Amino acid sequence: MRYVSTRGRAPVLNFEQAMMTGLARDGGLYLPETIPTLTPDQIAALAGLPYEEVALRVLTPFVGDSFTQDELKGAIARAYAGFDHVSRAPLIELAPGHHLLELFHGPTLAFKDFAMQLIGQLFQLALARSGDRVTILGATSGDTGSAAIEAFRGLTNVDVFIMYPHGRVSDVQRRQMSTPADANVHALAVDGTFDDCQARLKDLFNDHDFRDGVGLAGVNSINWARVMAQIVYYFTAAVSLGAPGRVIDFTVPTGNFGDILAGYFAKAMGLPIGQLVIATNQNDILHRALTTGEYRTGTARPSISPSMDIQVSSNFERALWLAYGRDGAAISALMDELKSGGFPISQGALEQLREIYVSGRASEEETTAMIATIRAETGQVICPHTAVAVKVAREHLRPGVPMISLSTAHPAKFPDAVEGAVGIRPPLPPHMADLFERDERITRVANDAESIKSLILARRTA
Numbered sequence: 001m002r003y004v005s006t007r008g009r010a011p012v013l014n015f016e017q018a019m020m021t022g023l024a025r026d027g028g029l030y031l032p033e034t035i036p037t038l039t040p041d042q043i044a045a046l047a048g049l050p051y052e053e054v055a056l057r058v059l060t061p062f063v064g065d066s067f068t069q070d071e072l073k074g075a076i077a078r079a080y081a082g083f084d085h086v087s088r089a090p091l092i093e094l095a096p097g098h099h100l101l102e103l104f105h106g107p108t109l110a111f112k113d114f115a116m117q118l119i120g121q122l123f124q125l126a127l128a129r130s131g132d133r134v135t136i137l138g139a140t141s142g143d144t145g146s147a148a149i150e151a152f153r154g155l156t157n158v159d160v161f162i163m164y165p166h167g168r169v170s171d172v173q174r175r176q177m178s179t180p181a182d183a184n185v186h187a188l189a190v191d192g193t194f195d196d197c198q199a200r201l202k203d204l205f206n207d208h209d210f211r212d213g214v215g216l217a218g219v220n221s222i223n224w225a226r227v228m229a230q231i232v233y234y235f236t237a238a239v240s241l242g243a244p245g246r247v248i249d250f251t252v253p254t255g256n257f258g259d260i261l262a263g264y265f266a267k268a269m270g271l272p273i274g275q276l277v278i279a280t281n282q283n284d285i286l287h288r289a290l291t292t293g294e295y296r297t298g299t300a301r302p303s304i305s306p307s308m309d310i311q312v313s314s315n316f317e318r319a320l321w322l323a324y325g326r327d328g329a330a331i332s333a334l335m336d337e338l339k340s341g342g343f344p345i346s347q348g349a350l351e352q353l354r355e356i357y358v359s360g361r362a363s364e365e366e367t368t369a370m371i372a373t374i375r376a377e378t379g380q381v382i383c384p385h386t387a388v389a390v391k392v393a394r395e396h397l398r399p400g401v402p403m404i405s406l407s408t409a410h411p412a413k414f415p416d417a418v419e420g421a422v423g424i425r426p427p428l429p430p431h432m433a434d435l436f437e438r439d440e441r442i443t444r445v446a447n448d449a450e451s452i453k454s455l456i457l458a459r460r461t462a
């Protein structure tokens with residue numbers, strides 16, 4: 001499989017190269033040149049298989065010959081062995097026809113573990129083969145950072161620097177990043193928003209001398225491997241409800257657009273997904289883009305679903321590339337316009353996007369109310385990101401078509417929001433029970449590429 005950049009001017013790479021490269025050298029994002037498909041029989045045959053086997057069958061065509069089947073199979077097995085649920089991604093019925101896909105049974109209690117645990121394994125295989133050392137730089141609104149630290153902590157050939165917006169992640173999320181004692185991981189509190197962190201990340205990737213000098217690698221969803229790994233649970237969930245024999249709808253709480261893009265790829269591979277519903281919180285740039293046709297950024301406002309406090313939605317570039325007929329020059333021009341505030345989406349591209357995605361938003365009050373409603377109706381306690389999805393999903397239910405809402409984080413990661421809605425603080429699982437007794441290690445850093453660069457150069461060992 002060959003991978004091409006959304007901006008059309010970076011080298012074409014194989015899977016392993018694209019994974020180790022992260023951001024393309026022209027500033028774009030890598031995507032597979034063609035989308036592999038599974039026949040209805042191949043999809044039907046996934047029913048009842050272990051998660052790991054489905055992952056192997058779905059991911060193999062994307063990985064191509066970068067890893068042998070044994071290597072990939074071993075990496076998948078190790079990636080999911082630490083999950084605390086035998087199904088890895090269990091599906092529970094919330095109400096007749098409306099299901100929750102629980103994606104928080106990995107070590108850091110959010111859906112990020114599905115991809116991060118796997119790419120942690122694949123990075124180790126690739127680095128062992130090449131003998132290289134890398135410096136991973138990540139930007140997080142809370143969950144990617146903790147998942148990355150968990151996946152790469154303690155490795156001798158990797159340094160990990162995670163930038164998060166100071167004061168804008170939950171206490172649990174911050175402590176997940178700041179308490180690991182491993183010398184190779186560094187939590188950086190940036191004076192800014194998540195969008196600032198992501199922009200600084202791209203600044204440093206686009207500084208080719210620095211990038212090459214420290215062997216910069218990226219594990220945000222700018223890395224195609226992140227999106228790819230998330231395709232799998234769309235298959236396991238849909239097949240367990242009768243796909244390919246019936247159409248299934250999905251609602252995805254959305255910020256950086258990685259998770260819902262994985263849903264699009266599942267659909268393009270042949271999974272009969274009907275609606276793909278984008279659910280945003282009050283930072284609703286994507287909902288506004290779909291409804292008005294104008295993709296315009298602003299400043300993210302802190303919310304009770306902080307992981308989705310995002311205005312510049314990185315993976316939307318991939319969706320635009322597909323909608324603009326894979327025109328790298330057009331995407332480069334649009335991304336330049338985005339730096340000065342935004343752009344109108346062309347009519348043709350907008351029509352294509354609207355054929356694939358629908359959208360909705362949940363205000364702060366609606367999110368809180370939905371946590372309370374679900375608790376009252378089912379006894380279930382859901383996290384605020386999940387509540388955003390459930391609220392929007394309920395507006396898109398269709399008779400006879402099952403709806404699956406993605407439950408992207410464990411409620412214990414956001415105890416204040418949950419307590420504000422239902423008066424209880426969900427307990428952390430046993431492996432994190434002493435999280436608030438552990439020592440924290442945080443470096444405060446200015447929202448400035450040079451300061452972040454100096455810090456990395458001073459701290460890295462790899």
Ligand SMILES: Cc1ncc(COP(=O)(O)O)c(C=O)c1O
Nearest residue numbers: 143254255256257258259307408
């Ligand atoms: C808990 C949670 N839900 C939803 C999202 C949004 O996912 P994406 O950025 O892939 O759109 C995030 C952040 O990525 C998250 O951490």
Ligand SMILES: N[C@@H](CCOP(=O)(O)O)C(=O)O
Nearest residue numbers: 140141142143144220221307
């Ligand atoms: N919500 C994310 C933001 C980063 O997204 P990514 O999928 O691009 O890594 C987070 O929790 O950090």
